[in-house]
Amino acid sequence: MIFKSNVQNAAAFYFYSMNMPPISEFFKRLPVRLLAATAPLLLSQTAIAQFHLNGSAQQVTDTCWSLTPAQNFQAGSIWNLDKINLNNSFQVIMQLSFGCQDDFGADGILFGFQPVSTSIGQTGEGMGFQGVSPSLGIEFDTWQNTNLSDPSFDHVAISKNGVLNHASANNLAGPVAATTSTSNIEDCKFHALRVNWDALTHTLEVWFDCSLRLTYAGDIVNDIFGGDPWVFWGFTAATGGANNVQQVCLSYTTFLDGFEDVVICPGGQFQLKVSGGTTYNWTPAAGLDNPHIPNPIAAPDETTTYIVEVTDACNNPFYDSLTVFIDGDTVFFELGMDTSICEGQSLHLDATSTGTDTVTYHWSNGAVAPTINVLQSGIYSVTVTVDEYCVADDRVGVTVVPLPRLRPGSDTTLCLEQTLLLDASQAVAQVYLWQDGSTEPTHLVNAPGDFTVMASNECGERSTSYSVAYEDCRQVYFPNAFSPNDDGINDVFLPFDGGDVAVVHYFRVFDRWGGEVFEATDFRPNNFAAGWDGRARGKRANPGVYVWLAEVEFRDGMVEMREGDVTVVR
Numbered sequence: 001m002i003f004k005s006n007v008q009n010a011a012a013f014y015f016y017s018m019n020m021p022p023i024s025e026f027f028k029r030l031p032v033r034l035l036a037a038t039a040p041l042l043l044s045q046t047a048i049a050q051f052h053l054n055g056s057a058q059q060v061t062d063t064c065w066s067l068t069p070a071q072n073f074q075a076g077s078i079w080n081l082d083k084i085n086l087n088n089s090f091q092v093i094m095q096l097s098f099g100c101q102d103d104f105g106a107d108g109i110l111f112g113f114q115p116v117s118t119s120i121g122q123t124g125e126g127m128g129f130q131g132v133s134p135s136l137g138i139e140f141d142t143w144q145n146t147n148l149s150d151p152s153f154d155h156v157a158i159s160k161n162g163v164l165n166h167a168s169a170n171n172l173a174g175p176v177a178a179t180t181s182t183s184n185i186e187d188c189k190f191h192a193l194r195v196n197w198d199a200l201t202h203t204l205e206v207w208f209d210c211s212l213r214l215t216y217a218g219d220i221v222n223d224i225f226g227g228d229p230w231v232f233w234g235f236t237a238a239t240g241g242a243n244n245v246q247q248v249c250l251s252y253t254t255f256l257d258g259f260e261d262v263v264i265c266p267g268g269q270f271q272l273k274v275s276g277g278t279t280y281n282w283t284p285a286a287g288l289d290n291p292h293i294p295n296p297i298a299a300p301d302e303t304t305t306y307i308v309e310v311t312d313a314c315n316n317p318f319y320d321s322l323t324v325f326i327d328g329d330t331v332f333f334e335l336g337m338d339t340s341i342c343e344g345q346s347l348h349l350d351a352t353s354t355g356t357d358t359v360t361y362h363w364s365n366g367a368v369a370p371t372i373n374v375l376q377s378g379i380y381s382v383t384v385t386v387d388e389y390c391v392a393d394d395r396v397g398v399t400v401v402p403l404p405r406l407r408p409g410s411d412t413t414l415c416l417e418q419t420l421l422l423d424a425s426q427a428v429a430q431v432y433l434w435q436d437g438s439t440e441p442t443h444l445v446n447a448p449g450d451f452t453v454m455a456s457n458e459c460g461e462r463s464t465s466y467s468v469a470y471e472d473c474r475q476v477y478f479p480n481a482f483s484p485n486d487d488g489i490n491d492v493f494l495p496f497d498g499g500d501v502a503v504v505h506y507f508r509v510f511d512r513w514g515g516e517v518f519e520a521t522d523f524r525p526n527n528f529a530a531g532w533d534g535r536a537r538g539k540r541a542n543p544g545v546y547v548w549l550a551e552v553e554f555r556d557g558m559v560e561m562r563e564g565d566v567t568v569v570r
Contacts, residue, residue: 051078051234052118055128064249067109067237070099074243075128079118079234084255086113086221086229091318092195093251098142098154099244100188106143106242108154111195112136113231128236132162134225138195138206138214139164140178142186143242151175153183156206158216160224173216179209186244192314210314259322265353266330268384268392269299277310277318287324298324328390329355335382338397342459347374347398355386364395374398404429404455409464415473415556420445422466427455429462474554475500476525481567484534484541493566494531495550501525505551505559509566517541534568543570 053059057076058066067076084090092111099105110127114135129137137159144150149166157166157174166175178185185191194207197220206214221229233255237246250256264270272288273295274280285291287300298306305323312318333351341347352370353359361370364381374380381395404427414420424432425441432441435452443451448470454463477496484491495504504525509518509532517536524530534541545565553559 050081052081053078054119060247061249063251064247065235066245066247067235068239068243068246070101070243070245072239072241072243075236075238076246077128077234077236078248079232080255081118082255083115083230083232084113086197086225086231087199088254089199090197090254092193092253092255094193094195094253095190095249095251096140096193097188097190097245097247097249098140098186099246100186101242101244102184102186104242105186105244106240107238108139108141108143109235109237109246109248110140111138111193111233111235113233115225115228115231118232118234126162126164126238128238130162130164134160135162136160136220136224136231137162137164140185140193140208141175142244143240151177154178154185156208156213158204158206158214172218173214176213178213180211181209190247190249210316259320261323261325263325263327263390264298264300265328265384265386265390265392266326268331268390269297270324270391270393271295271297271381271395272306272308272322274308274310274320277312279311281309283307283309300324300326302326325390329353329386331384331386331392333384333392333394335380335394335396338399340399340401341374343400343402348372349374349380349382349396351382351384351394353384353386353392357387359387360385376400401457401459402428403460404457404462406453406455406462406464409466411467411469413469413471414445415554416470418470418473418556420468422451422453424453424455424464427462428457429455430457431455473500473556474558474560476552476554476562478548478550478562478564479566480564481569482534483569485570492528492531492533493548494528495525495552497525500554502553502555502557504530505553507550508548510547510549511536511541512544512546517546540570541568543568 051065053065053076055076056068056074057078060066065078067078068074096109098109108127110129112129112132112135114132116132116135127139127141129135139157139159140154141150141157142154144152148164154177155175156178157176158172160170160172163170165171177183179191191209196205196207197203202217202219204216204220205212221227225231235248262270272282277294280292280294282288282291282296283306284304287298287304288296290296303323303325305321307319307321310318331353333353335349335351339347348371350371351361361368362383363372364379365372372380377398377400379395379397381393383391383393385391406424406427412420422443422445423441427441429441432439433454434443435450443453445451445468448468450465450467452463452465454461475497479493482490482493493509495501495507501524504523505521507520507530508516511517518532520530545567547565548563550562551559552562
């Protein structure tokens with residue numbers, strides 16, 4: 001999810017983090033759970049919730065929504081299509097982002113409850129919730145509206161009936177600073193928010209960035225909603241003469257994520273899944289392959305109620321439970337241990353089961369047949385539902401082992417003293433064998449010859465050959481005489497090559513007394529314009545022997561000094 005790169009992960013589910021009641025009391029406060037008539041689904045994270053979107057609201061991912069863009073006078077809201085019952089306790093964990101603009105950012109996000117409609121949202125200081133009555137709203141305000149008695153800092157408050165004026169009787173709690181660490185929450189970050197409602201004690205808590213910011217005690221159902229507990233829940237945001245990108249991401253809500261009991265067929269198993277915590281502890285451990293992971297496989301011998309405790313990034317414990325019933329027709333399928341197959345092969349997975357009425361199959365790749373043939377690497381799971389009553393699932397990891405792959409060999413010519421590293425590691429093989437018996441994936445060449453490598457694994461073998469030759473790459477020719485008489489034949493003294501020289505850094509000629517009569521720098525051989533035309537200090541040089549010195553860089557990168565003499569013939 002988007003928020004995971006910006007804030008610490010919240011736990012997958014929450015109840016009480018401070019002064020937690022006994023476990024027995026905890027279960028009394030949870031919503032009533034019903035055993036599904038059809039195979040129930042055990043959720044691992046926030047479900048793809050069905051929300052009605054208004055105004056500028058847009059869905060970003062399965063669990064994230066952008067409520068407003070960075071534009072003035074925008075309003076966006078999302079409202080879940082299903083009402084919830086406030087006579088049941090709930091927990092909501094979410095991530096809120098208020099944008100990046102502080103001085104010119106506005107207006108904030110509101111988490112609200114109301115029975116009126118799913119088409120609510122207005123621009124400006126009311127954050128899309130002003131005037132909605134009856135209602136309960138938890139506001140996170142990032143703009144100071146003095147007419148609403150806003151403090152100078154970004155703040156959180158609880159109000160009713162769509163009246164956001166903190167000086168009115170509709171202000172139930174706050175305003176207080178949204179966070180204890182800074183006065184600004186428009187900081188380009190996602191902030192962790194938890195809202196807890198205890199229906200038994202009529203207590204509402206608002207936690208922001210792991211800190212309890214507000215507590216309100218009151219009979220919300222009777223005092224605000226006239227005894228009707230059924231309300232819509234959602235988020236609103238707005239901009240006015242200032243703006244920000246304002247977003248909300250759901251991590252966990254009891255409205256969407258609470259566990260449902262599951263019926264496992266005798267002989268079957270089922271994977272329990274939670275996420276978002278730092279530690280996990282399932283009890284009892286009986287029937288679980290590992291009670292300390294988020295997704296243990298449950299295969300109890302008898303009906304068992306499992307309780308899971310999760311510690312979140314704020315070091316708070318969270319609890320939930322479900323009962324795994326053992327009933328229905330026995331199943332006898334098993335996908336087997338994780339395995340590997342060779343490239344081009346297929347693996348037949350069979351989950352065929354029998355039932356009195358119907359048996360349905362749901363594979364992770366979308367298949368609905370009792371068997372599938374696997375050609376690609378991956379984890380393949382299947383859920384089998386027998387007689388629309390009990391379920392069993394299994395999973396297997398499949399790795400496709402590719403055949404060794406070797407690039408075709410080639411002929412290579414090297415300069416003397418050069419080496420070549422032949423690399424066959426791209427074959428992704430288990431065994432390498434070169435012509436000289438070496439077994440490394442690479443082979444260092446420092447002499448001419450033919451080199452062969454065979455790469456093999458459990459699925460096959462491949463081989464290829466390389467031919468390496470050597471040549472002298474430092475050949476340059478300086479004549480030992482020339483006749484600068486302007487007859488167009490042998491009039492210039494210069495170096496010649498066949499392509500071995502990269503550059504002549506300097507070329508100097510001296511007379512018999514050591515006086516320099518010519519110099520040229522940084523040129524390529526075979527360049528007559530860079531050679532000596534037999535003149536010294538503007539005059540024809542006398543016939544005789546002259547000494548030359550040159551620094552030459554060759555194409556193999558080596559730099560050498562060359563020297564000799566040349567005879568001037570008149």
